[in-house]
Each structure stands twice: as C-alpha cells, then as structure tokens.
Amino acid sequence: MRILVVEDDDRVAAALAERLRRHGAIVIRVARGVDAIAHFAPGSAQLPTDIVLLDLGLPDLDGLAVCRAIRRRSNVPIIAVTARTEERDRIAGLRIGADDYVVKPYSTAELLARIEAVLRRSHSALSAPVTPADSPTAGPHQRLALAPLDINLTSREVRRDNITIPLTRKEFGVLVELVLASGEIVTREQILDKVWGATLFGSTRTLDVHVATLRAKLGDPPLIGTLRGVGYRLLVDARSNGT
Ligand code: CA
Numbered sequence: 293m294r295i296l297v298v299e300d301d302d303r304v305a306a307a308l309a310e311r312l313r314r315h316g317a318i319v320i321r322v323a324r325g326v327d328a329i330a331h332f333a334p335g336s337a338q339l340p341t342d343i344v345l346l347d348l349g350l351p352d353l354d355g356l357a358v359c360r361a362i363r364r365r366s367n368v369p370i371i372a373v374t375a376r377t378e379e380r381d382r383i384a385g386l387r388i389g390a391d392d393y394v395v396k397p398y399s400t401a402e403l404l405a406r407i408e409a410v411l412r413r414s415h416s417a418l419s420a421p422v423t424p425a426d427s428p429t430a431g432p433h434q435r436l437a438l439a440p441l442d443i444n445l446t447s448r449e450v451r452r453d454n455i456t457i458p459l460t461r462k463e464f465g466v467l468v469e470l471v472l473a474s475g476e477i478v479t480r481e482q483i484l485d486k487v488w489g490a491t492l493f494g495s496t497r498t499l500d501v502h503v504a505t506l507r508a509k510l511g512d513p514p515l516i517g518t519l520r521g522v523g524y525r526l527l528v529d530a531r532s533n534g535t
Pocket residue numbers: 299300301347348349350
C-alpha cells in the first residue's frame with residue numbers, strides 16, 4: 293500500500309511515516325500543498341497512490357483547496373487530518389471530496405482503522421453484487437445501466453447522457469445503492485450502513501451533504517428524490533428502460 297502523507301510539521305510527519313511503515317506501508321512524504329497536487333498532475337511519473345493523508349493546515353495553500361484540486365485529478369481515497377473540530381469544517385471537507393476525517397490528536401490505531409475502512413469501502417464498491425433479473429442491466433464487465441445513467445463499477449466512471457460526471461467514493465457508493473434499487477426508496481439507514489458501515493462519525497447530516505453534492509453533480513432535471521426523514525430514490529422509470 294502506497295500512502296501519500298501531506299504534512300508540513302516534519303516531526304509529526306516523520307513519526308507518522310515511521311508508524312505506517314511499521315505496518316507495511318510505503319510512505320511518500322510531502323510538506324506543501326503544491327507538491328501534493330503535483331503528485332496527481334496529468335502525466336506525473338509517480339506510481340499509483342492508494343490513499344492520501346492530507347493535513348488541512350498547510351503553509352502554502354488552504355488544505356480544503358488542496359483536497360479539491362486532488363479530487364479534480366483523481367479518485368484516490370483522501371483522509372483529511374485536521375486540528376479543526378468545527379462541524380462546518382468537517383462538512384466542508386466532505387463536500388469537496390474527502391472520504392473521511394481524523395481530528396488531531398488521533399491514535400495510530402484510529403488512523404489505521406480509518407484507512408482500512410476507507411480502502412475496504414472503495415474496494416467493496418467495485419465488487420457490489422449487481423444481478424437481480426429485473427434490476428438495471430449488469431453485464432460481465434461490472435456495468436450498471438439505468439437510463440440516463442451508465443456506471444462502470446470497475447473504473448468507477450459515471451455518465452449521464454454520455455457525459456462523464458466525476459464523483460467522490462462516497463457519492464459513488466450512494467449512487468450505486470440508488471441505482472441498484474431501480475427507483476424504489478432506499479432508506480437512510482440502508483445507505484448509511486452500505487456506504488459508511490459502522491465507521492460513520494458525527495451526525496447523519498453527513499449523508500445529507502453527500503446526497504446534496506451528488507444531486508448537484510448529476511445535473512438537471514434532478515435524478516434524486518427525497519422522502520423526508522425516510523430515504524431517497526432515483527427518479528427514473530426502470531420499466532421504460534428497455535431492458
Ligand atoms: Ca500542519
């Protein structure tokens with residue numbers, strides 16, 4: 293596992309890298325936001341990164357901006373590391389594409405658990421079972437199609453009317469649950485359980501935030517309907533999908 297550690301405090305970064313290496317990780321350290329972004333530049337010679345630990349308090353750029361810039365270039369899982377404890381900062385981080393958060397000071401055990409959970413979710417989204425006979429078509433290449441959406445579960449590419457829509461891992465996970473339900477209601481609890489598992493931190497407001505960003509990214513006319521306090525459904529008529 294290759295981990296990119298973005299941390300300007302040399303002492304903190306060295307200790308963290310040491311602990312991660314002890315658990316078998318290959319750690320690449322950068323201290324500035326620009327270097328973190330450059331790591332994901334198109335044509336970069338860097339080997340693929342499995343996960344990014346991103347300190348939000350960086351000397352050169354705002355950590356949230358760095359997160360957003362990485363997310364524009366890559367679907368790599370990002371765990372934001374922050375001393376900020378305000379909920380609005382956590383929500384801001386999630387809104388722009390972080391997969392999870394740890395708040396300083398955190399234990400190594402907590403961090404490792406979050407890394408494992410984030411990686412597990414990103415892998416399980418790839419192997420989601422997709423075969424009920426009367427549900428969206430699922431071919432041998434792990435593709436889900438439910439007009440106007442077309443989802444490649446392997447590459448995690450989502451298209452609406454043939455236009456690619458970049459999604460975070462969580463948004464992707466939520467969308468897959470909704471598509472699998474073929475327009476039926478999926479309850480909040482089902483989504484939280486499937487996409488966040490037992491590691492959900494904070495309030496279920498996190499789910500609202502992700503659904504809001506997902507809905508915005510999917511464009512108009514809106515594709516996600518809300519049954520207030522109960523759940524969400526995809527606004528499609530599966531029976532007219534011709535499958
Ligand atoms: Ca810092």
